[in-house]
Amino acid sequence: xxxxxxxxAATRIAGHARRTPILTSPFLDEIAGRRVFVKAExxxxxxxxxxxxxxxxxxxxxxxxxxxxxIAFSSGNHAQGVALAARDFGAPAVIIMPDDAPAIKxxxxxxxxxxxxxxxxxxxxRDAIGAQLAQERNLTLIKPYDQPQxxxxxxxxxxxxxxxMNALGVTKADVMVCCxxxxxxxGIALALAADAPGLRVRPAEPEEFDDVTRSxxxxxxxxxxRRSGSLCDAIVTQQPGDLTFPIMQKHCGxxxxxxxxxxxxxxxxxxxxxxxxxxxxGAAALAAALFHADTFEGDAVIAVATGGNVxxxxxxxxxxxxx
Amino acid sequence: xxxxxxxxAATRIAGHARRTPILTSPFLDEIAGRRVFVKAExxxxxxxxxxxxxxxxxxxxxxxxxxxxxIAFSSGNHAQGVALAARDFGAPAVIIMPDDAPAIKxxxxxxxxxxxxxxxxxxxxRDAIGAQLAQERNLTLIKPYDQPQxxxxxxxxxxxxxxxMNALGVTKADVMVCCxxxxxxxGIALALAADAPGLRVRPAEPEEFDDVTRSxxxxxxxxxxRRSGSLCDAIVTQQPGDLTFPIMQKHCGxxxxxxxxxxxxxxxxxxxxxxxxxxxxGAAALAAALFHADTFEGDAVIAVATGGNVxxxxxxxxxxxxx
Numbered sequence: 001x002x003x004x005x006x007x008x009a010a011t012r013i014a015g016h017a018r019r020t021p022i023l024t025s026p027f028l029d030e031i032a033g034r035r036v037f038v039k040a041e042x043x044x045x046x047x048x049x050x051x052x053x054x055x056x057x058x059x060x061x062x063x064x065x066x067x068x069x070x071i072a073f074s075s076g077n078h079a080q081g082v083a084l085a086a087r088d089f090g091a092p093a094v095i096i097m098p099d100d101a102p103a104i105k106x107x108x109x110x111x112x113x114x115x116x117x118x119x120x121x122x123x124x125x126r127d128a129i130g131a132q133l134a135q136e137r138n139l140t141l142i143k144p145y146d147q148p149q150x151x152x153x154x155x156x157x158x159x160x161x162x163x164x165m166n167a168l169g170v171t172k173a174d175v176m177v178c179c180x181x182x183x184x185x186x187g188i189a190l191a192l193a194a195d196a197p198g199l200r201v202r203p204a205e206p207e208e209f210d211d212v213t214r215s216x217x218x219x220x221x222x223x224x225x226r227r228s229g230s231l232c233d234a235i236v237t238q239q240p241g242d243l244t245f246p247i248m249q250k251h252c253g254x255x256x257x258x259x260x261x262x263x264x265x266x267x268x269x270x271x272x273x274x275x276x277x278x279x280x281x282g283a284a285a286l287a288a289a290l291f292h293a294d295t296f297e298g299d300a301v302i303a304v305a306t307g308g309n310v311x312x313x314x315x316x317x318x319x320x321x322x323x
Numbered sequence: 324x325x326x327x328x329x330x331x332a333a334t335r336i337a338g339h340a341r342r343t344p345i346l347t348s349p350f351l352d353e354i355a356g357r358r359v360f361v362k363a364e365x366x367x368x369x370x371x372x373x374x375x376x377x378x379x380x381x382x383x384x385x386x387x388x389x390x391x392x393x394i395a396f397s398s399g400n401h402a403q404g405v406a407l408a409a410r411d412f413g414a415p416a417v418i419i420m421p422d423d424a425p426a427i428k429x430x431x432x433x434x435x436x437x438x439x440x441x442x443x444x445x446x447x448x449r450d451a452i453g454a455q456l457a458q459e460r461n462l463t464l465i466k467p468y469d470q471p472q473x474x475x476x477x478x479x480x481x482x483x484x485x486x487x488m489n490a491l492g493v494t495k496a497d498v499m500v501c502c503x504x505x506x507x508x509x510g511i512a513l514a515l516a517a518d519a520p521g522l523r524v525r526p527a528e529p530e531e532f533d534d535v536t537r538s539x540x541x542x543x544x545x546x547x548x549r550r551s552g553s554l555c556d557a558i559v560t561q562q563p564g565d566l567t568f569p570i571m572q573k574h575c576g577x578x579x580x581x582x583x584x585x586x587x588x589x590x591x592x593x594x595x596x597x598x599x600x601x602x603x604x605g606a607a608a609l610a611a612a613l614f615h616a617d618t619f620e621g622d623a624v625i626a627v628a629t630g631g632n633v634x635x636x637x638x639x640x641x642x643x644x645x646x
Contacts, residue, residue, distance in 0.1 A: 021344055021366060042598045043344060043363075104595070111350065161459065178564075183623035256634040271638070275365045275631030308598030312642040315594070 001148050001247060003194040005188065006155035009056040013156060017052045018044050022164050025273040031290050035300040037170070038270070038286060039138060039161055042308025043280050046112070048234070049157055049184055050081030050304050054151025057142045058085040066091040068308055071139040073126055077234055077307050078144040083114035089294065094139060096130050100228065100310050121228055125163030145183030146241030154184040158191025161302060172198040173300040174253060176285035179203030179212050180235040182244030184306060189251035199302070202253040204284040206232040206260060211239045212248065213255025221245055231260045231314065232280035233309050256288040256295055263287045267318035280314065282307035324471050324570060326517040329478035329510065332379040336479060340375045340409065341367050346486050348596040354613050358623040360438030360493070361593070361609060362484055365601050365631030371557070372480055372507055372629050373404030379476025380465045381408040389414040394462040394568040396449055398424045400557055400630050401467040402528040406437035417462060417536025419453050425634060432507045453528060469564030477507040484625060488519055496574060496623040497520040499608035502526030502535050504560040505567030512574035522625070528557040528608040529583060534562045535571065538576025544568055554637065555604035557630050579618055586610045590641035593628060603637065604631035
């Protein structure tokens with residue numbers, strides 16, 4: 001993994017992935033006690049940054065590999081990102097999803113032309129199901145985070161953050177990134193190390209799913225005990241990746257752990273003050289920026305709002321936090 | 324009013340008003356039967372396009388006028404747009420608001436540094452109050468739509484639409500604009516006539532508040548019977564402006580009238596498919612694009628989502644349309 005792969009991915013996805021805006025509100029600045037910049041990846045195609053990695057990985061495949069197709073494991077956002085990227089190239093896509101994934105994510109993945117195969121998280125082995133399908137049909141696996149071209153695609157988010165923050169003269173700040181397996185976090189960290197070395201990435205994670213925060217603290221890969229059942233499902237993974245963890249170790253500051261309640265309040269504030277739809281897991285970074293002010297220094301903080309695929313009933317609950 | 328004033332306004336607001344993204348979703352394309360491009364002005368500062376006109380008008384004032392300050396009448400979006408623009412220039416701002424305006428909008432306007440003067444709709448004459456204050460303090464009135472520098476500011480939205488649609492090769496399409504007094508509609512129409520003459524503006528209005536649609540049809544200024552009580556309150560005005568109407572007559576196609584229910588469904592779909600927060604009145608154009616397909620020709624339609632300042636309970640109602 002290196003910066004040149006991220007720049008090459010940026011060239012491949014240019015004109016396909018959306019350059020998402022960085023949003024601000026004086027009301028959020030007041031809560032955080034400093035300027036808050038929100039990179040709105042919920043406005044990305046398919047509603048999350050995952051399209052960047054999906055498009056990057058699919059666009060790097062050979063014509064033969066495109067013809068036989070791709071396979072991915074995902075509870076949602078990666079599924080849609082890969083499905084749309086594959087469709088854009090006319091490549092078949094098989095997505096293995098847990099049967100408790102949000103309904104909207106399963107539906108959307110199918111609507112984007114993918115074949116969805118559901119499994120039970122508790123009783124079935126998704127890796128075995130995937131391996132068998134991949135072998136039978138000669139499909140190329142697109143991993144959700146621990147794969148160089150996926151990390152490179154997610155890292156393009158960091159190139160954009162660096163460019164805009166440099167233009168604004170923000171040269172020293174923490175960049176909070178909602179973190180699951182670390183693909184986005186490590187990709188942005190690599191991009192910033194090259195293009196905006198005064199901006200430091202820090203992972204944001206929900207309580208009980210703080211594997212990356214604990215891994216960074218202990219210096220070795222730590223796992224979560226729980227594997228599901230979070231409102232922040234989008235960023236729940238068992239542990240950081242073998243590729244992503246060393247990158248995070250080298251470049252990232254300490255993680256910030258937020259509560260589900262803080263995430264829901266951040267979803268409500270993003271509605272009220274930024275007019276964007278963020279899913280609870282996608283609001284972890286904003287929650288850290290707003291409600292953990294004492295962990296930051298300086299007069300600015302950047303938060304990546306990573307996704308906006310949220311069921312209406314969960315969103316309505318988040319709106320109640322505004323009352 | 325001419326295109327040079329719009330280009331000059333664009334120069335004055337560059338780097339201050341946000342260049343809002345144009346969003347798309349294959350799911351919306353499917354509903355409309357053609358490509359749908361949504362210009363997301365709800366992501367503008369203060370949550371609506373009104374900041375463009377406010378900033379344009381305030382930035383055109385002399386230093387002396389800035390020093391004494393500005394005054395505006397508004398129950399919502401124009402108030403916040405003018406308040407922020409004035410604050411940016413260190414100019415005092417007085418906003419005359421009805422005392423039954425939503426508490427949150429009064430609070431927000433005050434939080435942006437404006438002095439809010441409340442009046443009673445039933446017993447007091449807001450024009451008299453405003454005139455007296457303006458005279459006593461030598462304040463400059465910033466009208467909500469019928470003022471050249473305000474129209475010029477709103478027209479910058481059209482310059483951006485022209486540029487992006489030209490880059491995409493969309494040279495012939497209708498551009499639906501949520502229409503109150505016609506400031507945004509006429510401004511965009513002037514901009515497109517100059518920079519993308521194949522793109523035709525058409526106003527979108529809610530039922531019972533379709534004064535512009537009827538005025539365009541009859542060839543003279545028509546008024547609404549009802550003056551308030553719409554879910555689409557943000558775009559309810561009594562009649563088109565004396566300045567805006569002739570511009571709309573010259574450049575706009577026929578209006579499209581949408582129901583409140585269609586607006587609420589469009590709010591729900593914008594949440595679900597674009598991950599943006601749009602207020603009911605700000606969704607009239609999208610409602611027209613999605614639910615009045617038979618009034619359009621060609622393979623593309625553009626809709627301006629004009630604002631996103633909506634109370635949580637109204638938004639929760641809109642989410643219920645998705646069920």
